[in-house]
Amino acid sequence: MxxxxxxxxxxxxxxxxxxxxxxxxxxxxxxxxxxxxxxxxxxxxxxxxxxxxxxxxxxxxxxxxxxxxxxxxxxxxxxxxxxxxxxxxxxxxxxxxxxxxxxxxxxxxxxxxxxxxxxxxxxxxTESVRGGIMAVNANTKHPAESIKFLNLLNTDPEIRNLFNYGIEGVHYTLDAKGQVVPISSKDKDGADASSRYAGVQYTQGNWFILNTMGGGYPDPLDKWEQFRQYNAGVVKSAxxxxxxxxxxxxxxxxxxxxxxxxxxxxxxxxxxxxxxxxxxxxxxxxxxxxxxxxxxxxxxxxxxxxxxx
Missing domain, CATH: 3.40.190.10 (Periplasmic binding protein-like II)
Incomplete structure (x- = not known):
């Protein structure tokens, strides 16, 4: 059809x-x-x-x-x-x-x-879990500092949001509900072009301390609770x-x-x-x-x- x-x-x-x-x-x-x-x-x-x-x-x-x-x-x-x-x-x-x-x-x-x-x-x-692993290179000169940074990325909401969305007031604003709204500009063709720092959410660590997204097609405010419920119901591979x-x-x-x-x-x-x-x-x-x-x-x-x- x-x-x-x-x-x-x-x-x-x-x-x-x-x-x-x-x-x-x-x-x-x-x-x-x-x-x-x-x-x-x-x-x-x-x-x-x-x-x-x-x-x-x-x-x-x-x-x-x-x-x-x-x-x-x-x-x-x-x-x-x-x-x-x-x-x-x-x-x-x-x-x-x-x-x-x-x-x-x-x-x-x-x-x-x-x-x-x-x-x-x-x-x-195992393949899907492997996609969420973060590691420190064995050859790094700063292993302790690297681990400290990964710890912050997974526990500090300010650091986590910075790496995913960029700088508040430069790349995004927060609406009345505390949701992230990217700041857009016009590209050379006159179309909307987001100026936000384009973090790749699933590669960067703990999701549950991230602000949710507002704007068009906003995330539900209970997004991360829905994720917790989803995770609790998945089936483990043999x-x-x-x-x-x-x-x-x-x-x-x-x-x-x-x-x-x-x-x-x-x-x-x-x-x-x-x-x-x-x-x-x-x-x-x-x-x-x-x-x-x-x-x-x-x-x-x-x-x-x-x-x-």
């Missing part, structure tokens, strides 16, 4: 590093998507698999191919750089990872109302906390990533014939050593499970 009645819109926007569609079948990556070894998140006895050898992956790839041939997916998907939608981009559907109130943030960023619909359970995985040590297999993992870069973007966007390309992908993955890596990850996982139970 969108394709026919709204021809200016891309029905489905994908890029070369598109999101984990295999999560629809309950899979998570053991490391990251460039090493396509996955496991069923909620099965405590599941084995590690090359996802591209599974029937679930074949079904997903065939569906994406059908959508691409029907014109639903943007033709440049296999080449498009990953990232969020640009303001003014006419896109009907895009996949993304998010949590509670994500649509409020997306609506604010896009400048129009975005509606989000979760399609997988809220599962906390392999939460497991990270394999592949430091002795860097040659294999490097080769696997090179094969991944060759085939993954086109397969995962429906851009190529699955029946012709998928066997080549799996053949070259085996030549690169994916089966040796899979067996080593499985061995370490078995040992981890034996200790964890």
């Amino acid at each position: 969108i394709q026919q009645k709204e021809p200016d819109y891309v029905p489905m926007e994908l890029d070369r590093d598109s999101h984990n569609f295999f999560a629809l079948d309950g899979y998570e990556y053991i490391m990251n998507n460039k090493i396509p070894l996955m496991i069923k998140s909620l099965d405590p006895s599941a084995e590690v698999v090359n996802i591209f050898e599974t029937k679930e992956a074949r079904q997903i790839l065939d569906t994406l191919r059908r959508y691409y041939k029907a014109g639903f997916i943007n033709k440049d998907a296999a080449l498009r750089e990953p990232g969020g939608l640009k303001r003014g981009a006419k896109v009907f559907w895009k996949s993304s990872g998010g949590g509670p109130l994500s649509e409020t943030t997306w609506s604010k960023d896009r400048g129009y109302k975005v509606v989000a619909n979760p399609v997988t359970p809220s599962v906390v995985t 392999v939460l906390g497991f990270t394999p040590d592949l430091s002795k297999m860097t040659a294999q993992t490097d080769n696997i990533e090179m094969v991944w870069q060759k085939y993954y973007p086109s397969l995962m966007t429906g851009s190529v014939d699955v029946g012709a390309i998928l066997p080549k992908f799996n053949h070259e993955l085996k030549q690169a050593g994916i089966e040796d890596v899979r067996k080593e990850v499985q061995r370490q996982l078995d040992a981890w499970r034996a200790v964890s139970r």
Whole structure:
């Protein structure tokens, strides 16, 4: 319907590093998507698999191919750089990872109302937790000061808000409810252009001491309480906390990533014939050593499970 009645819109926007569609079948990556070894998140006895050898992956790839041939997916998907939608981009559907109130943030960023619909359970995985880790470089000359700073960033609201929003009165103001309203200026084309310091919220530490956002599409005043409730209800992956040590297999993992870069973007966007390309992908993955890596990850996982139970 969108394709026919709204021809200016891309029905489905994908890029070369598109999101984990295999999560629809309950899979998570053991490391990251460039090493396509996955496991069923909620099965405590599941084995590690090359996802591209599974029937679930074949079904997903065939569906994406059908959508691409029907014109639903943007033709440049296999080449498009990953990232969020640009303001003014006419896109009907895009996949993304998010949590509670994500649509409020997306609506604010896009400048129009975005509606989000979760399609997988809220599962906390090792990969997702790893995205929130902050560390101090072992080679720093000031380790104690670095730790003191990280402590402030996670406990001092003034420091936390400074790094996320910039300087009050310069980059933002506070409204009557104490919510942040970015100070905007006009760009060279006369359009509104925010002058705020563009902190990336999820990379900087404790969220719960941040002021919420006001202005267009404001955050609810109880935003962080909603996040606490959400966090309390997530399901833990059966392999939460497991990270394999592949430091002795860097040659294999490097080769696997090179094969991944060759085939993954086109397969995962429906851009190529699955029946012709998928066997080549799996053949070259085996030549690169994916089966040796899979067996080593499985061995370490078995040992981890034996200790964890």
